[in-house]
Amino acid sequence: xxxxxxxxxxxxxxxxxxxxxxxxxxxxxxxxxxxxxxxxxxxxxxxxxxxxxxxxxxxxxxxxxxxxxxxxxxxxxxxxxxxxxxxxxxxxxxxxxxxxxxxxxxxxxxxxxxxxxxxxxxxxxxxxxxxxxxxxxxxxxxxxxxxxxxxxxxxxxxxxxxxxxxxxxxxxxxxxxxxxxxxxxxxxxxxxxxxxxxxxxxxxxxxxxxxxxxxxxxxxxxxxxxxxxxxxxxxxxxxxxxxxxxxxxxxxxxxxxxxxxxxxxxxxxxxxxxxxxxxxxxxxxxxxxxxxxxxxxxxxxxxxxxxxxxxxxxxxxxxxxxxxxxxxxxxxxxxxxxxxx
Ligand code: AKB
Numbered sequence: 220x221x222x223x224x225x226x227x228x229x230x231x232x233x234x235x236x237x238x239x240x241x242x243x244x245x246x247x248x249x250x251x252x253x254x255x256x257x258x259x260x261x262x263x264x265x266x267x268x269x270x271x272x273x274x275x276x277x278x279x280x281x282x283x284x285x286x287x288x289x290x291x292x293x294x295x296x297x298x299x300x301x302x303x304x305x306x307x308x309x310x311x312x313x314x315x316x317x318x319x320x321x322x323x324x325x326x327x328x329x330x331x332x333x334x335x336x337x338x339x340x341x342x343x344x345x346x347x348x349x350x351x352x353x354x355x356x357x358x359x360x361x362x363x364x365x366x367x368x369x370x371x372x373x374x375x376x377x378x379x380x381x382x383x384x385x386x387x388x389x390x391x392x393x394x395x396x397x398x399x400x401x402x403x404x405x406x407x408x409x410x411x412x413x414x415x416x417x418x419x420x421x422x423x424x425x426x427x428x429x430x431x432x433x434x435x436x437x438x439x440x441x442x443x444x445x446x447x448x449x450x451x452x453x454x455x456x457x458x459x460x461x462x463x464x465x466x467x468x469x470x471x472x473x474x475x476x477x478x479x480x481x482x483x484x485x486x487x488x489x490x491x492x493x494x495x496x497x498x499x500x501x502x503x504x505x506x507x508x509x510x511x512x513x514x515x516x517x518x519x520x521x522x523x524x525x526x527x528x529x530x531x532x533x534x535x536x537x538x539x540x541x542x543x544x545x546x547x548x549x550x551x552x553x554x555x556x557x558x559x560x
Protein backbone atom coordinates (compact mmCIF):
# COMPACT_ATOMS: atom_id res chain seq x y z
CA UNK A 220 0.00 0.00 0.00
CA UNK A 221 1.29 3.47 -0.86
CA UNK A 222 2.66 5.32 2.17
CA UNK A 223 3.98 8.77 2.96
CA UNK A 224 7.52 8.19 4.16
CA UNK A 225 9.93 10.62 5.81
CA UNK A 226 13.64 9.78 5.53
CA UNK A 227 16.11 11.76 7.64
CA UNK A 228 19.84 11.69 6.89
CA UNK A 229 18.50 10.93 3.42
CA UNK A 230 21.66 11.89 1.55
CA UNK A 231 23.75 9.35 3.46
CA UNK A 232 24.82 5.91 2.26
CA UNK A 233 21.75 3.99 3.41
CA UNK A 234 19.46 6.83 2.38
CA UNK A 235 20.68 6.54 -1.20
CA UNK A 236 19.83 2.84 -1.43
CA UNK A 237 16.58 3.21 0.43
CA UNK A 238 15.35 6.10 -1.73
CA UNK A 239 16.18 4.28 -4.97
CA UNK A 240 14.35 1.14 -3.82
CA UNK A 241 11.30 2.80 -2.24
CA UNK A 242 11.20 5.27 -5.11
CA UNK A 243 10.44 2.40 -7.52
CA UNK A 244 7.28 1.75 -5.52
CA UNK A 245 4.20 3.89 -5.27
CA UNK A 246 5.14 5.88 -2.14
CA UNK A 247 5.37 9.60 -1.41
CA UNK A 248 8.98 10.12 -0.34
CA UNK A 249 10.00 13.10 1.80
CA UNK A 250 13.71 13.60 2.47
CA UNK A 251 15.60 15.66 5.03
CA UNK A 252 19.37 16.07 5.13
CA UNK A 253 21.72 18.75 6.36
CA UNK A 254 23.58 18.60 3.03
CA UNK A 255 22.04 19.29 -0.38
CA UNK A 256 20.54 16.10 -1.79
CA UNK A 257 22.31 14.19 -4.53
CA UNK A 258 20.46 15.41 -7.60
CA UNK A 259 20.25 11.89 -9.06
CA UNK A 260 17.77 11.13 -6.25
CA UNK A 261 15.43 13.96 -7.23
CA UNK A 262 13.23 11.86 -9.55
CA UNK A 263 12.29 9.62 -6.62
CA UNK A 264 11.48 12.40 -4.15
CA UNK A 265 8.17 14.17 -3.69
CA UNK A 266 9.92 16.88 -1.66
CA UNK A 267 13.17 17.40 0.17
CA UNK A 268 14.53 19.83 2.74
CA UNK A 269 18.12 20.85 3.46
CA UNK A 270 18.04 21.31 7.21
CA UNK A 271 19.21 20.23 10.61
CA UNK A 272 17.59 17.42 12.57
CA UNK A 273 17.86 19.75 15.62
CA UNK A 274 15.64 22.36 13.91
CA UNK A 275 12.39 21.58 15.73
CA UNK A 276 10.48 24.25 13.81
CA UNK A 277 11.34 22.56 10.51
CA UNK A 278 10.44 19.11 11.87
CA UNK A 279 7.07 20.41 13.08
CA UNK A 280 6.46 22.06 9.72
CA UNK A 281 7.11 18.79 7.86
CA UNK A 282 4.72 16.85 10.10
CA UNK A 283 2.10 19.62 9.80
CA UNK A 284 2.19 19.59 6.01
CA UNK A 285 2.05 15.84 5.41
CA UNK A 286 0.24 12.85 6.87
CA UNK A 287 3.27 10.69 7.54
CA UNK A 288 2.96 6.90 7.94
CA UNK A 289 6.58 5.78 8.24
CA UNK A 290 9.79 7.46 9.41
CA UNK A 291 13.26 6.12 8.59
CA UNK A 292 15.44 8.09 10.98
CA UNK A 293 18.94 7.82 9.59
CA UNK A 294 20.41 11.22 10.57
CA UNK A 295 23.26 10.65 13.03
CA UNK A 296 26.91 11.33 13.65
CA UNK A 297 28.86 8.09 13.13
CA UNK A 298 31.41 6.59 15.50
CA UNK A 299 34.69 8.27 14.52
CA UNK A 300 33.21 11.75 13.88
CA UNK A 301 31.24 11.50 17.12
CA UNK A 302 34.42 10.80 19.12
CA UNK A 303 35.85 14.10 17.86
CA UNK A 304 32.80 16.08 19.04
CA UNK A 305 31.03 14.03 21.73
CA UNK A 306 28.70 16.73 23.05
CA UNK A 307 27.55 17.64 19.56
CA UNK A 308 27.10 13.93 18.82
CA UNK A 309 24.94 13.62 21.92
CA UNK A 310 22.79 16.54 20.74
CA UNK A 311 22.42 15.25 17.19
CA UNK A 312 21.94 11.58 18.04
CA UNK A 313 19.85 11.85 21.21
CA UNK A 314 18.11 15.24 21.04
CA UNK A 315 17.52 14.80 17.29
CA UNK A 316 15.90 11.41 17.86
CA UNK A 317 13.89 12.59 20.84
CA UNK A 318 12.38 15.54 19.01
CA UNK A 319 11.56 13.34 16.02
CA UNK A 320 9.89 10.77 18.30
CA UNK A 321 7.94 13.57 19.97
CA UNK A 322 6.87 15.02 16.61
CA UNK A 323 5.82 11.54 15.44
CA UNK A 324 3.84 10.95 18.64
CA UNK A 325 1.95 14.30 18.41
CA UNK A 326 1.30 13.76 14.71
CA UNK A 327 -0.02 10.23 15.29
CA UNK A 328 -2.23 11.36 18.18
CA UNK A 329 -3.65 14.19 16.08
CA UNK A 330 -4.38 11.92 13.10
CA UNK A 331 -5.46 8.99 15.36
CA UNK A 332 -3.08 6.61 13.64
CA UNK A 333 0.10 4.70 14.27
CA UNK A 334 3.50 5.76 12.85
CA UNK A 335 6.16 3.16 12.17
CA UNK A 336 9.52 4.57 13.26
CA UNK A 337 12.57 2.75 11.83
CA UNK A 338 15.87 3.37 13.56
CA UNK A 339 19.11 1.92 12.21
CA UNK A 340 22.01 1.43 14.55
CA UNK A 341 24.83 -1.07 14.47
CA UNK A 342 27.30 -3.32 16.23
CA UNK A 343 28.53 -0.08 17.84
CA UNK A 344 26.06 -0.60 20.71
CA UNK A 345 28.23 -3.50 21.86
CA UNK A 346 31.40 -3.18 23.88
CA UNK A 347 33.54 -6.27 24.36
CA UNK A 348 36.12 -5.86 27.10
CA UNK A 349 39.09 -7.36 25.20
CA UNK A 350 40.19 -9.36 22.16
CA UNK A 351 40.27 -12.65 24.12
CA UNK A 352 36.58 -12.24 24.95
CA UNK A 353 35.80 -11.20 21.37
CA UNK A 354 37.44 -14.37 20.06
CA UNK A 355 35.92 -16.62 22.72
CA UNK A 356 32.24 -15.56 22.72
CA UNK A 357 31.35 -16.09 19.04
CA UNK A 358 28.04 -14.65 17.85
CA UNK A 359 26.40 -12.40 20.43
CA UNK A 360 22.69 -11.71 20.70
CA UNK A 361 20.78 -8.46 21.27
CA UNK A 362 21.11 -8.51 25.06
CA UNK A 363 24.81 -9.26 25.54
CA UNK A 364 27.78 -6.94 26.10
CA UNK A 365 25.80 -3.68 25.92
CA UNK A 366 28.67 -1.56 27.23
CA UNK A 367 29.78 0.56 24.25
CA UNK A 368 33.05 2.48 24.50
CA UNK A 369 32.04 5.18 22.00
CA UNK A 370 29.68 8.12 22.43
CA UNK A 371 28.03 6.95 19.20
CA UNK A 372 27.20 3.54 20.71
CA UNK A 373 26.06 5.11 23.98
CA UNK A 374 23.73 7.60 22.29
CA UNK A 375 22.24 4.98 19.98
CA UNK A 376 21.67 2.55 22.84
CA UNK A 377 19.92 5.31 24.74
CA UNK A 378 17.73 6.05 21.71
CA UNK A 379 16.71 2.40 21.48
CA UNK A 380 15.43 2.74 25.04
CA UNK A 381 13.64 5.99 24.16
CA UNK A 382 11.96 4.23 21.25
CA UNK A 383 10.83 1.36 23.45
CA UNK A 384 9.52 3.91 25.95
CA UNK A 385 7.50 5.80 23.32
CA UNK A 386 6.10 2.52 22.01
CA UNK A 387 5.04 0.94 25.29
CA UNK A 388 5.03 3.41 28.16
CA UNK A 389 4.74 7.03 27.07
CA UNK A 390 1.87 9.03 28.66
CA UNK A 391 0.69 6.03 30.64
CA UNK A 392 0.48 7.94 33.92
CA UNK A 393 -2.25 10.22 32.66
CA UNK A 394 -4.48 7.73 30.88
CA UNK A 395 -6.13 4.47 31.78
CA UNK A 396 -5.93 2.96 28.32
CA UNK A 397 -2.71 3.24 26.39
CA UNK A 398 -3.06 3.64 22.64
CA UNK A 399 0.14 2.88 20.76
CA UNK A 400 1.00 5.75 18.44
CA UNK A 401 4.70 5.24 17.78
CA UNK A 402 5.71 1.77 16.66
CA UNK A 403 9.50 1.95 17.07
CA UNK A 404 11.67 -0.71 15.41
CA UNK A 405 15.46 -0.72 15.56
CA UNK A 406 17.92 -2.61 13.37
CA UNK A 407 21.47 -3.29 14.46
CA UNK A 408 23.60 -3.47 11.31
CA UNK A 409 27.13 -4.75 10.78
CA UNK A 410 29.56 -2.51 8.86
CA UNK A 411 27.91 -1.69 5.53
CA UNK A 412 29.59 -1.80 2.12
CA UNK A 413 28.12 0.01 -0.86
CA UNK A 414 29.44 0.03 -4.41
CA UNK A 415 28.04 3.49 -5.06
CA UNK A 416 29.02 5.55 -2.05
CA UNK A 417 32.01 5.78 0.28
CA UNK A 418 31.13 6.17 3.96
CA UNK A 419 32.54 8.96 6.05
CA UNK A 420 32.99 9.37 9.78
CA UNK A 421 32.62 5.68 10.67
CA UNK A 422 35.11 3.18 12.06
CA UNK A 423 34.08 0.24 9.89
CA UNK A 424 35.00 2.44 6.90
CA UNK A 425 38.32 0.64 6.26
CA UNK A 426 36.42 -2.16 4.43
CA UNK A 427 34.63 -0.01 1.86
CA UNK A 428 37.54 2.49 1.66
CA UNK A 429 39.94 -0.31 0.66
CA UNK A 430 37.70 -1.43 -2.15
CA UNK A 431 36.87 2.04 -3.47
CA UNK A 432 40.57 3.02 -3.39
CA UNK A 433 41.51 -0.11 -5.37
CA UNK A 434 38.80 0.56 -7.96
CA UNK A 435 40.28 4.03 -8.47
CA UNK A 436 43.83 2.65 -8.58
CA UNK A 437 44.80 4.58 -5.45
CA UNK A 438 47.05 3.19 -2.69
CA UNK A 439 45.30 2.62 0.64
CA UNK A 440 46.57 2.39 4.22
CA UNK A 441 44.06 0.63 6.48
CA UNK A 442 43.75 2.16 9.96
CA UNK A 443 43.37 -1.29 11.58
CA UNK A 444 45.49 -4.47 11.95
CA UNK A 445 45.08 -7.17 9.27
CA UNK A 446 43.44 -9.60 11.75
CA UNK A 447 40.68 -7.12 12.70
CA UNK A 448 37.36 -8.89 12.19
CA UNK A 449 33.80 -7.55 12.29
CA UNK A 450 30.62 -8.50 10.44
CA UNK A 451 29.77 -6.73 7.19
CA UNK A 452 26.75 -6.49 4.92
CA UNK A 453 26.27 -5.45 1.30
CA UNK A 454 24.11 -2.34 0.95
CA UNK A 455 21.23 -4.03 -0.95
CA UNK A 456 20.77 -6.37 2.02
CA UNK A 457 20.74 -3.42 4.45
CA UNK A 458 18.00 -1.74 2.43
CA UNK A 459 16.11 -5.02 2.20
CA UNK A 460 16.30 -5.50 6.01
CA UNK A 461 14.99 -1.98 6.68
CA UNK A 462 12.06 -2.44 4.33
CA UNK A 463 11.26 -5.93 5.63
CA UNK A 464 11.23 -4.73 9.23
CA UNK A 465 9.07 -1.71 8.33
CA UNK A 466 6.57 -4.04 6.64
CA UNK A 467 6.55 -6.77 9.31
CA UNK A 468 3.18 -7.15 11.05
CA UNK A 469 3.31 -5.77 14.57
CA UNK A 470 1.98 -9.06 16.03
CA UNK A 471 4.99 -10.94 14.63
CA UNK A 472 7.51 -8.82 16.50
CA UNK A 473 8.76 -10.04 19.86
CA UNK A 474 11.26 -7.21 20.40
CA UNK A 475 11.88 -3.58 19.41
CA UNK A 476 15.54 -4.22 18.53
CA UNK A 477 16.87 -6.78 16.03
CA UNK A 478 20.36 -7.79 14.96
CA UNK A 479 20.87 -8.51 11.26
CA UNK A 480 24.07 -9.81 9.71
CA UNK A 481 25.53 -11.36 6.57
CA UNK A 482 29.23 -12.31 6.74
CA UNK A 483 32.29 -11.66 8.89
CA UNK A 484 35.68 -10.91 7.34
CA UNK A 485 39.05 -9.79 8.62
CA UNK A 486 40.67 -6.70 7.09
CA UNK A 487 43.19 -9.03 5.48
CA UNK A 488 40.45 -11.15 3.89
CA UNK A 489 38.87 -8.00 2.45
CA UNK A 490 42.29 -6.95 1.12
CA UNK A 491 42.95 -10.38 -0.44
CA UNK A 492 39.53 -10.43 -2.11
CA UNK A 493 40.00 -6.86 -3.32
CA UNK A 494 43.41 -7.77 -4.80
CA UNK A 495 41.87 -10.77 -6.57
CA UNK A 496 39.69 -8.37 -8.56
CA UNK A 497 42.11 -5.44 -8.69
CA UNK A 498 45.54 -7.15 -8.88
CA UNK A 499 47.48 -3.86 -8.83
CA UNK A 500 45.80 -2.65 -5.62
CA UNK A 501 48.35 -1.38 -3.09
CA UNK A 502 47.07 -2.03 0.43
CA UNK A 503 49.06 -1.59 3.63
CA UNK A 504 48.20 -1.41 7.33
CA UNK A 505 48.84 1.60 9.55
CA UNK A 506 46.71 0.93 12.63
CA UNK A 507 45.40 4.01 14.43
CA UNK A 508 45.29 3.13 18.12
CA UNK A 509 42.01 4.91 18.93
CA UNK A 510 40.10 3.55 15.97
CA UNK A 511 41.61 0.09 16.45
CA UNK A 512 40.38 0.09 20.05
CA UNK A 513 36.86 0.90 18.86
CA UNK A 514 36.76 -1.92 16.29
CA UNK A 515 38.30 -4.35 18.79
CA UNK A 516 35.37 -3.63 21.12
CA UNK A 517 32.85 -4.57 18.42
CA UNK A 518 31.86 -8.23 18.01
CA UNK A 519 33.29 -10.43 15.26
CA UNK A 520 29.89 -12.10 14.82
CA UNK A 521 26.32 -11.27 15.80
CA UNK A 522 23.36 -13.56 16.22
CA UNK A 523 20.33 -12.61 14.10
CA UNK A 524 18.10 -15.58 14.94
CA UNK A 525 15.32 -13.33 16.29
CA UNK A 526 15.04 -11.43 12.99
CA UNK A 527 15.07 -14.70 11.03
CA UNK A 528 12.36 -16.18 13.23
CA UNK A 529 10.06 -13.15 13.65
CA UNK A 530 10.03 -11.54 10.22
CA UNK A 531 11.82 -13.97 7.94
CA UNK A 532 15.13 -12.12 7.61
CA UNK A 533 17.65 -13.82 5.34
CA UNK A 534 20.48 -11.96 3.56
CA UNK A 535 20.78 -12.37 -0.22
CA UNK A 536 24.55 -11.87 -0.19
CA UNK A 537 27.15 -14.00 1.56
CA UNK A 538 30.76 -12.80 1.22
CA UNK A 539 31.32 -14.48 -2.13
CA UNK A 540 28.10 -13.25 -3.72
CA UNK A 541 28.56 -9.78 -2.22
CA UNK A 542 31.88 -9.37 -4.07
CA UNK A 543 31.19 -11.42 -7.22
CA UNK A 544 27.64 -10.35 -7.98
CA UNK A 545 27.26 -6.91 -6.40
CA UNK A 546 30.35 -5.02 -5.22
CA UNK A 547 32.83 -5.73 -8.03
CA UNK A 548 30.54 -5.32 -11.06
CA UNK A 549 28.80 -2.27 -9.58
CA UNK A 550 32.02 -0.58 -8.44
CA UNK A 551 33.62 -1.15 -11.86
CA UNK A 552 30.59 0.44 -13.48
CA UNK A 553 30.67 3.28 -10.96
CA UNK A 554 34.32 4.17 -11.66
CA UNK A 555 34.10 3.01 -15.27
CA UNK A 556 36.92 0.50 -14.82
CA UNK A 557 37.52 -1.77 -17.85
CA UNK A 558 36.39 -5.35 -17.38
CA UNK A 559 39.97 -6.62 -17.58
CA UNK A 560 41.24 -4.30 -14.85
C1 AKB B 1 30.53 3.28 12.06
O1 AKB B 1 31.63 2.77 11.76
O2 AKB B 1 30.38 4.21 12.83
C2 AKB B 1 29.30 2.59 11.49
C3 AKB B 1 28.93 1.49 12.41
C4 AKB B 1 29.45 0.14 12.21
O3 AKB B 1 28.25 1.76 13.33
N1 AKB B 1 29.55 2.13 10.18
